[in-house]
Amino acid sequence: MVLLEMKFLNDVGRLNLGPDGWLSILETDFAVSVCTIPFHRVADVACGETWTRDPFDRVIVAQAKAAGGKLITKDRRIHANFSGAVW
Numbered sequence: 093m094v095l096l097e098m099k100f101l102n103d104v105g106r107l108n109l110g111p112d113g114w115l116s117i118l119e120t121d122f123a124v125s126v127c128t129i130p131f132h133r134v135a136d137v138a139c140g141e142t143w144t145r146d147p148f149d150r151v152i153v154a155q156a157k158a159a160g161g162k163l164i165t166k167d168r169r170i171h172a173n174f175s176g177a178v179w
Contacts, residue, residue: 093134093151095126118164127159134158143173153177 098111118124138154156163
């Protein structure tokens with residue numbers, strides 16, 4: 093889902109690089125990898141995210157929660173609702 097949102101953000105000019113480019117940088121520089129948790133588990137967690145109606149934000153936060161990890165974002169609303177948000 094993160095890669096899809098990055099594609100949308102690149103399409104509208106909010107990111108200067110597509111998802112494959114960013115993923116390559118994140119893998120190389122920060123040892124970030126694509127999570128392998130099954131999507132149905134992430135969707136279950138996302139159903140409990142009621143602070144937003146944005147499906148991308150719900151799923152992205154749920155993915156981080158399901159993995160017990162952090163979420164790299166500068167989105168203020170996510171920071172206000174998810175203590176695992178960094179940046």
